[in-house]
Amino acid sequence: MASDVREQLRLRLEGLEAAGIDWLPKTSGPPEGFEFAAASPELVPVEEPRREANSQEGRQITLNVLRERVSRCERCPELAVSRTQTVFGVGPIGAEILFIGEAPGADEDRQGEPFVGAAGQMLNRIITGCGLRREEIYICNILRCRPPGNRPPQPTEEQNCREYLDETIDLVGPKIIVCWGATAAQNLLRSTVGITKMRGSMYSYRDLPVICTFHPASLLEGRSPQNKKYVWEDMQMMLKSLGKPIPVKNA
Numbered sequence: 001m002a003s004d005v006r007e008q009l010r011l012r013l014e015g016l017e018a019a020g021i022d023w024l025p026k027t028s029g030p031p032e033g034f035e036f037a038a039a040s041p042e043l044v045p046v047e048e049p050r051r052e053a054n055s056q057e058g059r060q061i062t063l064n065v066l067r068e069r070v071s072r073c074e075r076c077p078e079l080a081v082s083r084t085q086t087v088f089g090v091g092p093i094g095a096e097i098l099f100i101g102e103a104p105g106a107d108e109d110r111q112g113e114p115f116v117g118a119a120g121q122m123l124n125r126i127i128t129g130c131g132l133r134r135e136e137i138y139i140c141n142i143l144r145c146r147p148p149g150n151r152p153p154q155p156t157e158e159q160n161c162r163e164y165l166d167e168t169i170d171l172v173g174p175k176i177i178v179c180w181g182a183t184a185a186q187n188l189l190r191s192t193v194g195i196t197k198m199r200g201s202m203y204s205y206r207d208l209p210v211i212c213t214f215h216p217a218s219l220l221e222g223r224s225p226q227n228k229k230y231v232w233e234d235m236q237m238m239l240k241s242l243g244k245p246i247p248v249k250n251a
């Protein structure tokens, strides 16, 4: 009970902070001329429905507060000055599947949403091929800022952003995570193994199953489209572990 009240208070204070209120006056009693009513012996019914911190609504509010905090993040000075905006995740709280990519590119930096450029188009095709809709998946990245010139994320940047990723995973509460590409896979699982070796197996992070596969950008024409068959194998593994039907592929 006490921890529930503490959580409600924490959410309220974070909400106020997100709204720009970063201090509250200290009071030691009622203002002059006011008196607190004596405690009523009868409990007064509370009309407003209780918002449990762990309810879907409570988690959404906490995620919104996190998004607001991330939008002002300056942990990585180089990224903070070069970005157009931060790129938080998209998707519903309670999504069964959570995708993790590398970092926003130029299109994502401009539009403020992950996977909206060429790699995003490829990702959309993969999602549709799985018989799923993009709107039912939570999509985010290892980094929430675009590295200048799309250079790979640096270890300190990945470290700085890890808290945001972990909080997002906890609040969304997926049943499975898919890491797209070596950066996402190696960073999440703290591994140095290449993606060709990592794919095809099931890993675990915070008690959640994790699948690692090739990055959608690497499947584009002119790169390695021949790897699409391996991504399809990995997607089948994902669908099977969720008990979802596997669409029949046209030859």
Ligand code: URA
Residues within 6 Å of the ligand: 101, 102, 103, 104, 105, 108, 113, 114, 115, 116, 117, 119, 120, 141, 217
């Ligand atoms: N866009 C993203 O949001 N992430 C990637 O990893 C690549 C493109």
